[in-house]
Amino acid sequence: MVGLTSWQALKERANLRAGQKVFIPAGSGGIGTFAIQLAKHLGATVATTTSTGNVELVRSLGADEVVDYKKQDFEKVLGGYDVVLGTLKGAELEKSVGILKPGGKIVSLIGPLDAAFADAKRLNFVLRFVFG
Ligand SMILES: NC(=O)c1ccc[n+]([C@@H]2O[C@H](COP(=O)([O-])OP(=O)(O)OC[C@H]3O[C@@H](n4cnc5c(N)ncnc54)[C@H](OP(=O)(O)O)[C@@H]3O)[C@@H](O)[C@H]2O)c1
Numbered sequence: 001m002v003g004l005t006s007w008q009a010l011k012e013r014a015n016l017r018a019g020q021k022v023f024i025p026a027g028s029g030g031i032g033t034f035a036i037q038l039a040k041h042l043g044a045t046v047a048t049t050t051s052t053g054n055v056e057l058v059r060s061l062g063a064d065e066v067v068d069y070k071k072q073d074f075e076k077v078l079g080g081y082d083v084v085l086g087t088l089k090g091a092e093l094e095k096s097v098g099i100l101k102p103g104g105k106i107v108s109l110i111g112p113l114d115a116a117f118a119d120a121k122r123l124n125f126v127l128r129f130v131f132g
Contacts, residue, residue, distance in 0.1 A: 006035040009085055009107040010042065018043025020082040023099060025074070027063055028054035031087050031109065036061045047081070049074050075099055086110055 010016045022039050026032045027048030039046045040062035047065035050058050055066050067074040075095040084096040086108030096106060115132035123131070 002030045002034040003038075005031060005109065006038050006085075009109060010035060010038055010083070013107045014083040014085075014105050016042050016044050016083055019045075021045045021047070021080060022083040022085065023047045023074070023078060023081045023096065024063075024085045024087065025049045025092060025096070026087045027058035027061070027066070029087065031085070032058070033061055035085055035087075036063050044083075047074075047078050083107070 010022065016022055016039060022044045024032055024035045024039060024046060025048065027036050028050045032048060036046050036048060036058060046063050047067065048058050048063045049067045049069045052068050052070050055068055058066055065078070067077060075098050078099045080101045081099050082101065082104050084100060084104070084106045086093050086096065086106050087110070089110040093106070093108060093110065100106065113131050115128060118128040118131040
């Protein structure tokens with residue numbers, strides 16, 4: 001599940017390419033541990049956040065820049081990102097907007113299904129209306 005989700009988000013939705021910068025918060029989580037490795041495989045530069053005890057874990061997975069969220073605010077030290085993977089909700093997701101470069105993308109894994117999902121799945125009119 002984490003592999004499929006990471007692939008759909010980073011490759012199919014964000015079209016992450018070699019040389020781009022991606023921010024993957026919560027790098028020690030189920031999604032994070034897989035997504036970091038996939039992003040590195042795609043040739044991207046990866047930044048992540050984690051708590052103090054997991055800093056070495058996420059480095060071992062290939063993260064280029066690691067922010068210990070117990071000690072630092074990521075939005076103060078990161079910038080110019082092409083893609084953000086939305087693994088955390090609320091204020092964390094909103095703060096991510098500020099580290100994107102113009103034209104950058106956030107692909108959120110949080111929240112309800114929306115009209116874009118209904119379109120992509122070619123659902124009928126009623127379901128498109130409901131999701132919208
Ligand atoms: N797992 C899936 O297949 C899947 C699929 C679709 C969507 N999602 C969604 O994706 C999100 C992440 O899922 P997950 O399975 O990766 O969760 P998870 O395995 O429970 O991982 C959560 C991680 O969040 C970290 N964390 C908590 N607060 C943080 C903060 N303020 N900043 C940075 N990291 C923080 C923790 O890391 P530390 O121990 O370092 O604090 C923990 O490792 C969830 O909202 C889930 O609903 C998951």
